[in-house]
Amino acid sequence: MRDLTKRFGGVHALADVTFSVDEGEVLGIIGPNGAGKTTLLNCISGLSRLDGGDIRWDDTSISGLAPHRIARLGIGRTFQIVRPFPSMTVRENTAMGALFGQPQGRLQPHEAQKQADEVLELVGLGEKREFPVLRLTVPDRKRLEVARALAMKPKLLLLDEVMAGLNAVEVEQALGMLRGVRESGVTIVLIEHVMKVIVGICTRALVLNFGRPLAEGPPEKVLRDPKVIEAYLGERYARRQEAADKERPQPPSA
Amino acid sequence: MIARVRTMPLTWRRTAMAVIAIALAVVLLAPLTSTDVAQQAGLPLITDKLWFRIATTVAMFVTLASAWNIIGGLTGYASFGNVAFFGLGAYGTGVLVSSLRVPFAIALFAAPLTAAAFALLVGIPLLRLRGHYFAVATLGVGVAVGEVVNNVGALGASNGLFPPIIRSDLLFFYLMLGAAAIAVLSTRIILKSRFGYGLLAIRENEEAAGVIGVNTTFYKVSAFVIAAALTGLAGGIFAQWNSFINQENVFPVTYNVEMILMAVLGGAGTLLGPVAGAIVLELIIQTLAGGGSASVYSQIGLGVLLAVCVIFIPRGVIDFFGGRSRLSLRYLRSTLRETSA
Amino acid sequence: MSQFTQQVILGLLLGGVYVAVALGFSLVWGILNIVNLAHGAFVVIGAYLTWTLFAHLHLDPFLSLPIDAVALFVIGYALQRGVINRVIRAPVLFTFLLTFGLNLIIVSVLLVIFTGDFRSVTPGYSGRALQLGSISIPYIRVAGLAVAFALAAILWLILNRTRIGAAILAVGADRDAAQLVGVDLRHAYALTFAIGAAFAGVAGGIISTFQSITPTAGDPYTLQAFAVVILGGLGRVSATVAGGLLFGLIEVLAQSAPGLGSGYANAIAFAVLVIVLVVRPQGLLGRLA
Numbered sequence: 001m002r003d004l005t006k007r008f009g010g011v012h013a014l015a016d017v018t019f020s021v022d023e024g025e026v027l028g029i030i031g032p033n034g035a036g037k038t039t040l041l042n043c044i045s046g047l048s049r050l051d052g053g054d055i056r057w058d059d060t061s062i063s064g065l066a067p068h069r070i071a072r073l074g075i076g077r078t079f080q081i082v083r084p085f086p087s088m089t090v091r092e093n094t095a096m097g098a099l100f101g102q103p104q105g106r107l108q109p110h111e112a113q114k115q116a117d118e119v120l121e122l123v124g125l126g127e128k129r130e131f132p133v134l135r136l137t138v139p140d141r142k143r144l145e146v147a148r149a150l151a152m153k154p155k156l157l158l159l160d161e162v163m164a165g166l167n168a169v170e171v172e173q174a175l176g177m178l179r180g181v182r183e184s185g186v187t188i189v190l191i192e193h194v195m196k197v198i199v200g201i202c203t204r205a206l207v208l209n210f211g212r213p214l215a216e217g218p219p220e221k222v223l224r225d226p227k228v229i230e231a232y233l234g235e236r237y238a239r240r241q242e243a244a245d246k247e248r249p250q251p252p253s254a
Numbered sequence: 255m256i257a258r259v260r261t262m263p264l265t266w267r268r269t270a271m272a273v274i275a276i277a278l279a280v281v282l283l284a285p286l287t288s289t290d291v292a293q294q295a296g297l298p299l300i301t302d303k304l305w306f307r308i309a310t311t312v313a314m315f316v317t318l319a320s321a322w323n324i325i326g327g328l329t330g331y332a333s334f335g336n337v338a339f340f341g342l343g344a345y346g347t348g349v350l351v352s353s354l355r356v357p358f359a360i361a362l363f364a365a366p367l368t369a370a371a372f373a374l375l376v377g378i379p380l381l382r383l384r385g386h387y388f389a390v391a392t393l394g395v396g397v398a399v400g401e402v403v404n405n406v407g408a409l410g411a412s413n414g415l416f417p418p419i420i421r422s423d424l425l426f427f428y429l430m431l432g433a434a435a436i437a438v439l440s441t442r443i444i445l446k447s448r449f450g451y452g453l454l455a456i457r458e459n460e461e462a463a464g465v466i467g468v469n470t471t472f473y474k475v476s477a478f479v480i481a482a483a484l485t486g487l488a489g490g491i492f493a494q495w496n497s498f499i500n501q502e503n504v505f506p507v508t509y510n511v512e513m514i515l516m517a518v519l520g521g522a523g524t525l526l527g528p529v530a531g532a533i534v535l536e537l538i539i540q541t542l543a544g545g546g547s548a549s550v551y552s553q554i555g556l557g558v559l560l561a562v563c564v565i566f567i568p569r570g571v572i573d574f575f576g577g578r579s580r581l582s583l584r585y586l587r588s589t590l591r592e593t594s595a
Numbered sequence: 596m597s598q599f600t601q602q603v604i605l606g607l608l609l610g611g612v613y614v615a616v617a618l619g620f621s622l623v624w625g626i627l628n629i630v631n632l633a634h635g636a637f638v639v640i641g642a643y644l645t646w647t648l649f650a651h652l653h654l655d656p657f658l659s660l661p662i663d664a665v666a667l668f669v670i671g672y673a674l675q676r677g678v679i680n681r682v683i684r685a686p687v688l689f690t691f692l693l694t695f696g697l698n699l700i701i702v703s704v705l706l707v708i709f710t711g712d713f714r715s716v717t718p719g720y721s722g723r724a725l726q727l728g729s730i731s732i733p734y735i736r737v738a739g740l741a742v743a744f745a746l747a748a749i750l751w752l753i754l755n756r757t758r759i760g761a762a763i764l765a766v767g768a769d770r771d772a773a774q775l776v777g778v779d780l781r782h783a784y785a786l787t788f789a790i791g792a793a794f795a796g797v798a799g800g801i802i803s804t805f806q807s808i809t810p811t812a813g814d815p816y817t818l819q820a821f822a823v824v825i826l827g828g829l830g831r832v833s834a835t836v837a838g839g840l841l842f843g844l845i846e847v848l849a850q851s852a853p854g855l856g857s858g859y860a861n862a863i864a865f866a867v868l869v870i871v872l873v874v875r876p877q878g879l880l881g882r883l884a
Contacts, residue, residue, distance in 0.1 A: 045465050066471075067464035077465050085458040087523075096455055099448055100467035109448060152466060332688045379873050385687050386630050387872060390821050394865030397818060401862045507814075511695050518692070553703040560696030564689045565681045 014039055014211045018053075021156070026178075026188045028202035028219065030195075032232050036211040037191045038080055041158045044189075045077045046070040057156075071101045076154035078145040080161045080191075084133040091116050091129040094147045101152030116151055123147045123177055139170050143177070150181065157181065159190040163197055175200050195223065195237070207232065281309070281431075285424055306423035308540050310495065313430035314488050315536045318509070319516035319528035320437035321484035326514060327522035328441075328450065329477045330457030331381065334389045334510050335396030336485050339369035341504040342399065343486025344493040345409055351417040351494065353408075358420060358494050365490020366483035372399075373482030374475065381474045393510070400505030414500030417493060426495040433491060434529075437484045441525055444480075453477055457523075508553070511560065512539070519563050535559075597729050602847050604732055610843025611740030614836050615801055616816050617823035618750055619794030621835045624824060626767035626787045627683065632694040634820055635813030636701035637667055637792045641799025642808045643709060649716045649803075656716050656804050657738060663796035671792025676785040683784065698814075705810035713807035721804065739801040743839075746794055751832045753790070763787050815860050822864040825871050828878030837879050842867065 014036045021027050029037050042048035044055055046067035055063040062070055076097070084093050094116035099107055107115070120126045123143045128136065136144060142162050149157055159178075163171050171194060178201055182188060192198055198205055198219050205222040207214040209232065215225045222228055229238045284300040286292055293299065301309070318340065326332045346368030350361035380391050403409050410416075444450040452473045455463035464470050493499045512535065520531025542555040620634045631637075641663040648654040648662065674697065682689045724733040754760040765773040766783045774780050799813075806812065819842065827838020842864075849855060849863045871878060 047461060047465070066469070067461075068467045068469045071465055071467035079462065083459045083462040085455055085462070087454065087458060092451075096451060096463075097466050099451060100455075100463075102467075106448065109446070109451060148466060326688075332691075334691065376869075379869060383872055386624075386628075387825075387876075389687065389691055390630060390818075391865075391869060391872060394818055394821075394861070394868055398862040398865035401859060405856070405858045508699070511692060511699075514688070515692060518688070550703045550706050553699050557696040557699030557703065560692055560699070561678065564685075564693045564696070565678070 014043070014208075017208065017211070017213050019206055019213070019216060021187060021189060023155075023187055024182070024185065025204060026182055026190070026202045028198040028205040029189065029191045029208060030193070030198060030205060030232065031208035031214070034210075035208040037208055038160055039211075040208070041077060041160055041189075041191065044070075044158060045075060068100070071152065072103055074103045074153075074155035075158065076101060076149035076152045076156070077158035078142070078149050078160055078162060080164070082141045082145045084141060084144055084148075086133055088133065089129065090125055090131050090133060090136065090144055090147075091120065093133060093144055094119055094125075094151050097148040097151030098153075101149075101154070103153065103155075112151075116147075119147050119151045122150065122180065124173070139166050139174075142166070142174075146177070146181075150186075154186060156187045156189065159188065161191050161193065163192055163194045171196060195233075199223070285309075285427055288424060303423060306427050308537075310423075310427045310430045311540065312533055312536045313427070313434045314492060315513065315516060315532040316434040316529050317430070317437045317488040318485055318513040319520070319532040320434070320441055321481045321488075322513045323517045323522060323524075323528040324441060324444065324453075324484075325477045325481040327517055327524070327528070328444065328457065329453045329474060331384075331474060331478070332389055332514065333392040333478070333481070334514070335392035335394065335399075336481065336513060337505055337507065337509040338392075338396045338399040339373060339482040339485040340489035340492070340509060341403065341501075342372050343369045343489030344499045344504040345403060345415070345489075346486065347490035348415040348417055348493040348499045349409060352410075352415045355418075358417070362487075362490045362494075365493075366487045369486025369489065370479045370483040373479045377475045377478040377482075378471075381471070381478060393507075396505065396507060396510055400501045403505070404501035410500070412500065414498055415493070416498055419497045420494060426491060429491045430488065430495075433484070433487050436487070438525070438529060440480065440484065445525060449473065449476070454523075508556065512536075512556070515560055515563060519567065601730050602851055603844065604730065605736075606844035606847035607840055608732075608736040608740055608843070609847055610840035611736075611743035612798065612802060612839075613819060613823050613843050614839030615739070615743040615746055615798035616795065617820040617827075617835050617839050618746055618832070619791035619798070620817075620820035621824045621827075621829060622750065622794070623788055623791040625829050626763055627784060628687075629679065629683070629690050629694070629788070630687075630821065631788075631791070632691060632817055633698040633701060634791075634795055635815070635817035636698045636705075637671065637795035637813075638799040638802065638816050639705060639808065639810060639813035640670070640701065641667055641796030642803040642812070643705065643714070643799075644796070645800040645803045646714050646716050646808065649718070650714075655718055656800055657742070660742065660797045660800045663800040664793040667796030668789045668793040672785045672789035674792075675788035676781060679788065680781060680784060698817075702810045702813070709810060711809055711811075713809050714803075715807045716803040718804070733805070735804050739804065742797065742801055744836075746797060747832055747836050750790075750794070754832070759786065763790075815864070818861055818868075819864045822868045822871075824878070825868050826878055828880045831880060834878060834880035841879070 017036075017040065019027075029040065031037055039048060043050055043063070046062075046065055046069070050063045053063070054061050057073060057075070062073065085096065088096070091113055095109070095112040098112040098115040098119075099109065117126070117129065120129055123146055125140060125143050125147060128140065133141070133144065146159070146162060163174060166174060175197060178188065178190075182201070190197070190202070202219050204217065205219045206216045207222060207225075207228050214231060215222050215228050223233065224238075224241065285306070287297045287300045288302075288306075318336070322333065322336050325336075343365035346364040347358070347361045350356040350364055351358055376395055380388060380395070383391055404412055444453070452463065452468045455466070455468050456470050456473060460470055489504060492504065496503065513532075516531035516535045517528040518531070519535060520529065521527025538559065539552060539556060542552040616634075616638060619637070620631060623629050623631050623634075644663050644666055645656045645659045648659045649656055678697070679690070679693060682693055718735075721733075721735050724731040725737070752760075754764055762773065762778045762783050763786065765776070765778055766780065766787070770780065773783070802808070802812075823838040823842045824835065825838075826842055827836070828834035845867060846860065846863055850857055850859065855863075
């Protein structure tokens with residue numbers, strides 16, 4: 001049972017955020033810009049330090065650990081603005097994740113590249129293995145970012161707005177890919193602005209506003225919460241939801 | 255910005271390798287004509303004193319440039335003070351042979367060790383800095399260490415040290431060549447290894463490297479220490495070869511820039527770039543110097559060379575040999591456009 | 596005790612020099628993101644200019660300061676617009692190498708023109724000092740300090756009270772936005788660099804009044820300017836002033852410590868630099884670059 005609990009206090013960007021994630025869950029984090037969502041991921045992955053509170057993984061505290069140690073524990077992440085290694089090919093980029101991030105063992109370069117090939121098939125970049133990164137389109141670069149994180153064989157995957165900039169078709173494809181990832185047993189925490197994703201794949205949603213938690217629970221409940229609508233979703237969305245609900249039967253309560 | 259390991263087109267490659275093989279053979283064997291044995295057998299003297307001096311200096315700079323490449327080219331941390339390691343290596347060996355009468359063969363081991371130890375010491379705080387800060391901080395190291403050494407009596411202060419003279423152009427040439435070989439070999443091993451990939455990752459995107467599991471501090475410091483050790487080795491050999499060391503000749507600030515320019519000109523981040531750059535540039539410098547490399551005109555020449563190279567060929571000459579671009583007006587103009595305001 | 600006071604006063608006076616040297620350096624770094632390794636060379640040019648005017652035309656050094664400013668302004672403008680601008684968007688390494696190369700060229704040219712002999716500027720009043728008990732305050736150093744403060748005030752006025760200063764600050768803050776509101780980028784860059792060079796020239800003029808100059812005398816000042824900016828912080832005139840004064844104090848006090856002496860100028864600068872960078876990277880008053 002992998003249980004990730006966080007309690008923050010006193011950090012300006014985040015205050016009193018407390019939640020936990022169970023194994024196999026998909027937790028969606030939503031909220032207006034500047035609410036602290038990326039900061040939250042930065043704290044978990046070790047790029048930012050907590051000023052108060054704790055992050056626990058598998059019953060040990062990981063707050064304050066260097067990023068590479070956290071990575072080795074099985075936590076992988078992507079960045080909102082993708083950060084590939086420009087002078088390497090798609091395959092080499094992905095292989096980096098396998099090379100350095102796997103909890104057990106230090107692979108050698110060519111084993112890592114073989115594993116990278118498998119991961120690339122999974123995300124749909126198989127044919128573009130040898131491409132230099134700079135030749136990829138934005139959606140493909142996002143896939144690469146995910147591939148690299150997946151190559152680490154993580155137990156927890158932190159995704160920062162992977163859907164940003166994708167059109168409806170690409171979002172569907174990405175959703176499919178994420179479902180595959182979840183099925184392979186990886187726990188996912190994702191930040192998104194695209195509600196379709198939250199509804200489509202998340203088991204739970206957490207709403208942040210000004211660094212504080214606003215609401216938490218199953219997506220259907222959270223997205224109808226008046227506080228959330230007021231702070232973030234907006235009246236139009238709420239009305240659209242109501243209209244959609246009238247046209248089809250209510251989903252059975254969770 | 256910096257070229258990665260590129261592969262040349264096959265025909266180029268074969269020709270280049272043949273040329274290099276021949277050149278290497280000449281360089282390795284020709285000096286033997288200067289031995290007594292060869293002379294007595296009537297072989298022509300191909301390599302005279304001047305040849306040895308220049309060739310040994312070239313080998314020295316190949317070592318320095320390749321060493322710098324490890325921290326500057328591969329890892330992306332452009333150190334401006336590697337001359338400190340050269341000097342420390344020189345003094346490390348120099349003190350042992352002159353004051354303590356330790357045989358050179360043993361004292362030489364102290365050179366890389368001294369340099370590496372110092373690199374470990376200053377590397378840990380300094381490598382937390384990036385860009386400008388790291389560059390000038392290391393520049394400061396280079397200058398400061400030289401200054402301190404110049405003031406310490408036990409190290410000869412401003413008088414310098416005088417290792418007992420070993421007269422053998424041949425020995426020092428092969429030693430320096432050996433150091434160069436070790437440097438290039440080390441680079442090759444690193445480039446193909448997991449360690450090398452880690453360094454590249456740090457160079458390309460340090461934060462991303464961290465979150466995928468690269469222990470950036472350890473890797474950076476290791477690269478720095480390795481570079482220092484190689485640089486120090488060259489210094490140790492120099493100390494005995496020159497039979498005299500003081501602040502001026504083992505901590506010259508211009509060495510910093512020369513080794514960087516050689517690596518960058520040849521192609522920072524590549525295996526053979528620094529080698530090519532060192533050979534070409536040092537030969538140019540030696541020609542400009544006409545015998546005295548401290549002469550004012552060679553300094554001006556170096557300055558102009560620096561300016562020209564930096565402005566027009568920032569990616570290095572290897573760019574051309576990779577077949578990617580050809581030296582043309584268009585290439586120069588596009589480079590200028592990329593980097594100008 | 597009075598020995599200590601003397602040191603403190605000397606330290607502050609020296610600090611004034613550092614303020615003068617560092618102002619231009621800080622401007623160029625803050626706005627253009629260029630760490631100008633040829634800054635010391637500009638200082639030396641100013642020093643030699645003052646000396647030449649003094650030695651051949653008997654012009655009082657303090658009167659030659661405006662001439663230094665103008666001459667270095669022109670040189671700086673030309674250099675930036677013609678040469679340095681070509682690499683301004685390249686990675687830091689290249690501007691470093693370029694300015695280092697320029698430094699080499701300038702120093703070497705000076706060596707050819709003036710040789711390595713030490714030159715001094717000694718106007719009639721150079722020996723005189725204000726005596727307060729056993730403490731002696733050389734007039735010429737006080738004048739230098741006054742000039743340094745004047746320079747700081749002038750820079751502040753330029754940046755905060757003139758249109759051209761506003762343009763420079765805009766360019767420093769956001770290059771693209773500045774262009775969008777009509778700032779001629781290349782001209783602004785060149786102007787900034789020119790002002791920096793001009794200030795360096797004036798600093799050189801001051802320095803020539805109390806230090807013997809030789810072409811390589813400028814090199815330590817570059818590292819020291821760097822240390823001053825790190826110590827005080829980037830981004831504000833007041834930061835450079837604070838940094839300069841403090842650095843002067845540190846240097847004088849450090850050099851009077853047992854075991855150290857005047858040969859350790861670079862080492863002290865470096866030590867200060869590293870300590871500040873590790874402990875408090877933004878310096879005393881600055882915003883992190």
